[in-house]
Amino acid sequence: MRICILLIALLIAAPVLAKKPSKRKDYLVTINTDFGIMRLILYDQTPKHKENFIKLTKEKFYDGLLFHRIIQNFMIQGGDPESRTAKADQMLGNGDVGYTIPAEFVPELFHKKGALAAARNNNPEKASSGCQFYVVQGRVWNDEDFQKQTERIAQMKGRQPTEAQEQVYKTLGGTPHLDGNYTVFGEVIDGLAVVDSIAKQPANPLNRPNKDLRMTVSGEWMKKKKITKQFGYTYQK
Template sequence: MRLSVLLLTLFLISPAWAKKPPKKKDYLVTINTDLGSMRLILYDQTPKHKANFIKLTQEKFYDGLLFHRIIQNFMIQGGDPESRNAKPEQMLGNGDVGYLIPAEFVPERFHKKGALAAARNNNPEKASSGCQFYVVQGRVWDDESFRAQTERIAQLKGRQPTDAQKQVYQTLGGTPHLDGNYTVFGEVIDGLAVVDSIARQPANPLNRPLKDLKMTVSGEWMKKKKITKQYGYVYQK
């Protein structure tokens, strides 16, 4: 497991990925589905996850894969390579690309609605899957339920959401108990309604949608000012 993490680290700093991104530009990701399209940005504070997702996107790795696990008021998950042309009764969720990504926990990047995060197994380092990801739907929390949730988080992890994060969880929504456990490396900046549409689809007892929800994923380098103007996303300074 540690070897897998090391191999990915060496791969990401190889000459092919040592090049700096275009100046004043960012990589805008588009995930297309039959239920609509989502546009996402990837955080610079999680460089290994960002580089890996760009690599897989440019290789068209995700095209034809499924959102294979959906739970309403929680999240939608995809990226399992075994989901391509999977049979209706096939169990999914264990496919991978042969490596893990070291965890990149950034306290200000949290599990608000629309957060893009990496799935993982139960490895003690909390290293991420090299390909599987999820997008948070979550729920809106009232004072009482949020207080109970954060007290539990504090007991388990010794941390509390900031006041700003609390406000987001109580207005936009999200899944606060995942913070500090899974790497958040991007967010949806357009198409949150698509997350809702996918999450509410009928699913079997294993949370696989009864109707296949295929994706295609593409990306382009775009000026940050244009992203802000077109989608309203404000970059942190």
């Protein structure tokens, strides 16, 4: 009898373990802005960043925060918790959540237009901010400019984009000099025009938009087949 009671007590006290999402599903992120909706996926190759972004999204951490730094033909940045109640003349970009995430550099993940990447300070490990992120707008590169850019990259980092990446930079666009410096952990699969609309807004000399550009961020687990059908994103097997 004692054993039975003990077992029952343990079962009652035991926490209910959350089921792991099916491999057939992925987490679809939705960022709502005044200029429309962006939908993003988070890469499995960067598990620490993916897990952290999902955690913050579920906690509604990003709701009401600003895109506090925008540079046309470069990127839009947000996620500073101090931006939620920031005054109009307040400098932003230093807010955090009290931890960083180890860099997860994956050569196949690069700064094409629409790439989601983690902001960071100048720490030598290149660890990512626990909350601040940016979405790449970049530019489309012609042959001459891209060659000059990659020559500089090779001198500084001893690396070159692949031929496939080069084609993307010359057609879709992006910011190749950021590769290997900041962790890319996702991408916009719907709503690239929203990135363009935000990036071209008037801003002050510190690149803070003159008008507050707030976001709300939500997410849901969705079948990969449905994501592919609805948004045209193809998963690598």
